[in-house]
Amino acid sequence: MSGAAGLPDPEFQEVADGVFAFVQPDGGWCLNNAGLLVSDGQAALIDTAATENRARLLGAAVRSVTETVPRTVVNTHFHGDHSFGNFVFAEDAVIVAHEACRNEMAVAGLGLQGLWPEVEWGEVTIALPSLTYRTELTLHVGELTARLSHPGPAHTVTDTVVWIPERSVLFTGDIVMNGTTPFCLMGSVSGSLRTIERLRSYGARTVVTGHGPVAGPEVFDTTEAYLRWLRRLAADGVRAGLSPLELAREADLGEFAGLLDSERLVANLHRAYAEERGAPPGAELDVAGIFAEMVEHHGALPLCRA
Ligand SMILES: [Zn+2]
Numbered sequence: 001m002s003g004a005a006g007l008p009d010p011e012f013q014e015v016a017d018g019v020f021a022f023v024q025p026d027g028g029w030c031l032n033n034a035g036l037l038v039s040d041g042q043a044a045l046i047d048t049a050a051t052e053n054r055a056r057l058l059g060a061a062v063r064s065v066t067e068t069v070p071r072t073v074v075n076t077h078f079h080g081d082h083s084f085g086n087f088v089f090a091e092d093a094v095i096v097a098h099e100a101c102r103n104e105m106a107v108a109g110l111g112l113q114g115l116w117p118e119v120e121w122g123e124v125t126i127a128l129p130s131l132t133y134r135t136e137l138t139l140h141v142g143e144l145t146a147r148l149s150h151p152g153p154a155h156t157v158t159d160t161v162v163w164i165p166e167r168s169v170l171f172t173g174d175i176v177m178n179g180t181t182p183f184c185l186m187g188s189v190s191g192s193l194r195t196i197e198r199l200r201s202y203g204a205r206t207v208v209t210g211h212g213p214v215a216g217p218e219v220f221d222t223t224e225a226y227l228r229w230l231r232r233l234a235a236d237g238v239r240a241g242l243s244p245l246e247l248a249r250e251a252d253l254g255e256f257a258g259l260l261d262s263e264r265l266v267a268n269l270h271r272a273y274a275e276e277r278g279a280p281p282g283a284e285l286d287v288a289g290i291f292a293e294m295v296e297h298h299g300a301l302p303l304c305r306a
Contacts, residue, residue, distance in 0.1 A: 007031075007305055010054070012061040015206045015214055016167035018144060020065065022058050024049070027180045027212035028260045030081040030116070030306035034058055035171050035208055037164065038065065039142025044072035045093070046146075046162050046171050047210075048085025050112075050306040052122020055085025072096060072139060074148060075129060076173025076210065077156045078105040080112035081306065086127035096139070098150045099132035101158035115291065116304040151175070151198055153191035153282035155184060155210070161195075163202050170204035176223050178212030181259040182230075185267035185290060188281030189227055189234075196224050226256050230265075234272030244269035245293050263298035266290065 010024040020036040027033075035046035043066055049055045062070060073090075075083045075097040083105055086095055097105070105128055113121050139146040147163045155174040162171040174183065175195055184192050199207075200220055207215045237247035248266045256262070270290045274283055295301055 010057055010061070012064065013214060014065075015208065016164070016169050018142070019164055019167045019169045019206075020061075021208045021214050022049075022061055023213060024054065026260065026305075027177065029302055029304040030112075030119070032079075032081040032174075032211055033208055034082075035162070036062055036065070036070070037141045037144050037146060038068060039144045041068055042142040043068040043070040044074065044139060044141045044146065045070045045089060046074045046208075047076055047082040047173070048073060048089065050081035050084050051120060052085070052088070052124055053120065054306060055088040055122075058085060059088055069093075072141070074139070074146070074160060074162055075101060075105070076161070076171065077101060077159045078108055079156070079174065080108070080110070082173065082210070084110075084112075084121070084124045084126075087125045090127035094131050095127060095129040096131045096133070096137070096148070097129035098158040098160050099134055101156075101160070102129045102132050104156065104158055105129070116301070116306070119304055119306050121306075151191075151195040153188035154195040155192065156186045157188075157282035159187070159195075161199065163204070168203070168205035169208065170199060170202050170206070171208045172199060172210060174210030175199070176207065176209040176219055178209045178215045178219050179258075179260060180211045181256070181261045181264040181268075182223050182226050183261075183264045183267065184227070184271050185264075185285065185287060186282075187271070189231055189268070189272045189275055191281040193224065193227050196220050196227075222256075222259075226259070229254075229256070230268050230272050231276075234269055234276050237269065238273060238276050244273055245297060248297050261302060263294045263302055266294045266297045
């Protein structure tokens with residue numbers, strides 16, 4: 001699948017001793033990152049990939065650095081780009097996620113595929129987590145410790161972040177993305193802001209975000225600035241009586257214009273409006289209807305090059 005859709009191949013980088021990032025350019029829709037921990041004859045994956053092809057590429061990348069078979073897969077959240085590839089590893093691995101993430105994954109099923117019917121998804125079957133936790137869970141992978149924690153509603157309502165203290169590496173899932181527009185339609189704006197503060201407090205040297213190149217802690221700044229801008233914009237929009245779609249049409253993206261998938265603004269505004277009007281973080285919204293508005297704003301189905 002080399003050079004699929006005109007994009008560079010995924011990169012497999014060792015970001016610290018025994019800690020790898022599987023980075024899929026260009027980080028746009030469904031082109032997520034995954035991680036691998038290897039130590040002392042043990043291995044664990046953090047997330048998989050959207051399509052069968054890409055999950056098998058991840059498998060090949062793992063075998064290129066270790067003969068050790070991953071016995072654990074952690075899902076940072078239920079979105080299909082991070083979890084559809086679970087089935088490629090499920091025969092050997094226990095799949096771990098937040099307890100409510102398991103249910104979200106079951107309910108969502110393969111629904112994401114319906115949004116982009118042109119993508120070659122392969123023969124994906126949903127492999128649900130078989131081990132779940134509520135607030136924190138520690139995995140021991142050889143000498144490495146992987147501290148899983150659930151920060152409350154952020155990118156979704158059941159996110160997991162993974163902190164590797166011995167290597168000062170933090171895997172954020174999609175709570176943070178690098179070079180890509182944040183997306184909190186299924187989570188919370190205020191919760192994301194609170195979570196980012198908490199993520200900063202880890203003091204990580206290396207941050208592997210859910211999409212886009214490996215970064216340092218400076219990557220929190222853009223996400224935080226976008227979310228604060230979004231909140232101000234939404235407050236003005238509510239006061240002016242504009243719908244999220246109307247507001248998105250006239251909004252000046254300014255410093256955020258260079259982020260991929262800018263059409264997410266419409267969806268993010270829906271979430272920000274809900275919170276502005278007093279809805280609790282993560283309250284249910286009409287995701288399908290809002291996705292349709294995002295397509296309308298973009299003028300076409302956004303490109304998914306998974
Ligand atoms: Zn996601």
